[in-house]
Amino acid sequence: MAKNEAPQKKQRWYHLIAQAYRFTKPHDSALVPLLILIPVIILGASAVAGLLFGSTVALVYALILGVLLAVLGDMFLLTRRFEKVAFERMEGQMGGSLYVAQSIRRGWQFEENPIAVDQRGTAIVFYGVGNGGIVLLAEGSGVRKHVDKVKARLAKVASGVKVTPIYVGTADGQVPVKQLPKAIRKVKSEAYGRGLTKGLNKDEQQAVRARLRAMGGAQLPMPKGVDPLRAGKDFKGSRGR
Template sequence: MAKNEPEKKQRWYQLIAQAYKFTKPYDSALLPLMIGVPVIVIGAAVVAGLLLGSTVALVYAIILGVLLAVLGDLFLLTRRFEKVAFERMEGQMGGSLYVAQSIRRGWQFEDDPIAVDQRGAAIVFYGVGVGGIVLLAEGTGARKHVDKVKARLTKVASGVKVTPIYVGTGDGQVPVKTLPKAIRKVKAEAYGRGLSSGLKKDEQEVVRQRLRAMGGAQLPMPKGVDPLRARPDRKGMRGR
């Protein structure tokens, strides 16, 4: 019986190509911008090298310009990729989780929902971070599920601020594309501003362990757009 071969890890250039192919059909400005950034950066580097009046300085300026141009294009592609992915997530059940997990620091959102409507009309995810606990509620009837979850959480994580965010395009809801901004604002609204305010990392981990022990809804994600299959590994894109 043949053994299952481990899945090959994609190389950084494959991830870049994958991100570009995903983004290009929805972003007509992507290619002109990716051409324009190197032209401007390298051009500025050449001018700077010529002004220094030294062949060595010119060579180093060109090398630095090329490196900065590559970094600039990678940064541009990552941002445009995220923008397109977020837009495609609008209206897709479970899209809020993908967007929330794209936040790089301060928050960690679990893959499994904490509450699901059996008819698929609503779903609630949760995350723990510097601002306490955030509930991402999607779908019609999500409010009643949020109320039940909050009642459970106040017993399991007493004293920790629980902030629900209703995701959508309706009244009192947060669109998917502005969800990261809304999540980042939670910390200031719950605990005030400043580096010393909010939950510390060890406190966050204690809360996560309690919530995991509490369990949650174990239902498969609804079908739809799956940008997770196209999401590039940022470390890989940087060549790590």
């Protein structure tokens, strides 16, 4: 009889921050100076504000507030610089668009498994469902024919839902990985117009996801290699995603 494996311990938040820092620092020479500069500016402004009130109590409270704001400022900076480096390293890697798309914090949900893949591994299509309908992330050479086939399938199972393909890459007519979040966020306004009530609501999105999952798709394990994916997700989770 096999012994029960001990449950994996959840990483503490400060371990996740350290992990993000170690990943980002070698690729971002401005990270350390900025992490120092932000607290200096915030604490300096807090001290000046406290002194203007002319009391020791006000100065103490101002410095305490300054410390909290400095910590938040550094965490926000580290998060943004971490994502920037991670996105840049995903450029040109097959499947990199999925990680970037899954980093979008609200409005969209992208599936791990591709909906279409070339048998030679030169093209892949992922999909996501959100308030802007369905987005197809198309990577690789000759991927347009796969997109056309997927759109034909989706027209049958999700009739009336806007399908927007985004071709990921650096060539003309393609979207670089680092610009992918912006391109995905624009889909909703371009497909349904602006406004909180525009587009698919949560129940409609869930219904579309259920139909697409029932339709099935290509089962393909993600390629191994440089993988900031798990670190990226865990680090964002430490901020209460």
